[in-house]
Amino acid sequence: MTHATIDPTFYRSAAEAGAAPVEQLAYVVAFDRAGEQHDALTVIDVDPASATYGRLVGWSDVTGLGDELHHFGWNACSSALMHEGHDMAGLERRYLIVPGLRSSRLYIFDTHPDPSTPVLVKTVEAAELSEKAGYSRPHTMHCGPNGVFMTCLGGAAGDDDGPGGIALLDHDTFDVLRAWETARGPQHFHYDAWWHLNQNVLISSEWGSPSMIENGVVPELLLSNAYGHALHFWDLATGEHRQRVEFGDQHQMVLEVRPSHDPNATWGFVGVVISTEDLSGSIWRWYRDDQDGEGEEWKAEKVITIPAEPADPDDLPPALKPFGAVPPLITDIDLSVDDRFLYVSCWGTGELKQYDVGDPANPVEVGSVRLGGIVGRAAHPAAPDLPLAGGPQMVEVSRDGKRVYFTNSLYGAWDDQFYPDGVGAWMAKLDVGENGGLSIDERFFPHGEDFRGLRPHQVRLQGGDASSDSYCFR
Template identity: 40%
Template sequence: YFLPGKCGSCGPGYASPLDAMKGPREEIIYIPCIYRNTGKKIPDFLATVDVDPKSPSYSQVIHRLPMPNVGDELHHSGWNVCSSCHGDPGKSRDFLILPALISSRIYIVDVRTEPRAPRLFKVVNPEDVFWKCGLGYPHTAHCLGSGEIMISTLGDPAGNGKGGFILLDAKTFEVKGTWEKGDKVPPMGYDFWYQPRHNVLISTEWGIPKILGYGFDPNDLNKGRYGRRLNVWDWSSHRYLQAIDVGEDSAPLEIRFLHDPDASQGFVGCTISSAIHRFYKTQDGAWAAQKVIQVPSKKVQGWILPEMPAFITDILISLDDRFLYFSNWLHGDVRQYDISDPQNPRLVGQVFVGGSISKGGPVRVCEDEELRSQPEPFVIQ
């Protein structure tokens, strides 16, 4: 986040991703911190971290904003407006949108009044989401050029799988209803990304909320409880068009188009299968996917299964579309791939920052296709 007055005068954000690369670096960042399932019955909070190297509080948490409820499970966050409204000087990036995955609340946080000490502005209660949308378990929030906020969901109010989208008014933060039209919807939901120049939105699938809420259980595999599809939507008509199967129990999560607004391809990370798929537009106008990266599992002792998958979670693409980054939640590494040739990504960087296979821990790696030894523990000084 840039402090006020440093983002230009045309409107929020930048005219293009390449323009954003030329802008000043962030001075503070906001991080959702979750207590659910830790044994501590206290609220999740939003941490403000100073990332200005010139600041005396560099790399420190300088503020904590606790939520008013326990058990929310904050997850991803988004803005009230962003670069999609760059041409409108009447709009500004003032509020952070914090969907709560388990409680189905949506918190609106004021970051304009005091960026270093955000304050809670409004709470969208779950009954508003349930009754107006027939949806629950919100995840990804994106701001639209229309002046609305669009939030993907994992299921219906009862915890069954259902892929849909909530629309909020970006000024009042009232629930307006659903984005999707028609009776046909995917059986699950999670993340989404859209590319208006190709009239497409593609969403992903994690799993059934009332199963996921209790944590990962290997006994839930091979029972249709985890996602396997990329779901293609018509951007202008809001209708569900096509499903792309990327494998049983693959659980495709984070999806990213290339930043080039004319690009007709991108990448998606599949958590349980620990694979990255490239999705792309075919010559006949449909969409398809191909696996381009496979992170091998490690044979282990001292874990719940004899083989430990990487469990790819978050992914992102550099603003110049040169590099793909993703994190392996269980193995504990963050990887950098050169995607100059999108069909053949090349590993060029890797750092271990935690995970379950560090030396001295309860898990012993017996066979590893990639590493000669278990990584050293990550210690923060």
């Protein structure tokens, strides 16, 4: 197979991805908290030269009710080049696989021939996920070299709180193949998983089982340090667990994993939602300690601490009144494709922070914006008289690193717990300075009834983005 026949959005390196044509569309899932309307895959025009810039130009309903569409992604991406030459015939970045976190259904949308009008072409029912992989509550997915890796929070039907794990899907037929793990080791809770392809290492993280999260944070469980607080390392080829790295019981909810995009690197970042010691959030760097020359030991260190902010208890939701403070609640992070900047969503305080991570062991804050927040309710420049609820949550970075997009809803029950007077619905875009720094794009502010009563969650960018692809070549 010649290079000319390969999907042009399969990038051989991070540099090639950054130099590719910029995105014209953003795909955003949105859900109905009440389960009375159909959730939807929406399409937003992100071309500044377009007459419909910043507006919804496509809308595709799913068929079920109460799915709570959450994290989603492409059927195939640049990681397919790991197997270039023998199993790529006809493979392309074409289909979006959209899981329902509450229903355990998977919806498959075809973005061809009209990218602004995705068409629902297949539904994988919860029973297939349960019977073939032994899992439920699909949460996060990544396209791998020869399949789709779908992390799941729950066990098989009837054992929802049984160990979560990774279901492997065929990236052509979307059939559920099996559980990916062959020797699962000690991991019980699950959340995210990604990898260092050239190192044959998968990294996975921990949140909690479905009963611990689906009705909001359970204060008794949080204060007893019962949520996930470790990182796991696996043999990517065999599915065997290799190592567990403990963060300490107080560091609750180890969520998004963001490996370096450099295929030869052996480091990455993971976000921790909250410390039960002081309500701070934190970012940890994992790295391989190969001082012994064998390169087998993985370690992690805290490299960023973001403190809670004092607040009048009268301004706080019931869950936070006893503490008199707003925790940052680090709910998402994203690493730019060139590995230069790390973005951290502080959903509680309404802040998006930008760090220069040229030295991954010593991040330096270089930018910040505030929108929303439990107490601040900072408004968008496009609507200065509209206090915003929610805050920067799911964050996505363009391949060239010049644009950052984010939405405001976390998870239905958590939205209601921390923003009991309503979380609203909005999306924002930031422009990135050449040497760091962030500015809000005043022309881009889909919000309110633009989303027809639904809450927007994750963003995917046409042609790929910072959290879609892993690269095989320098």
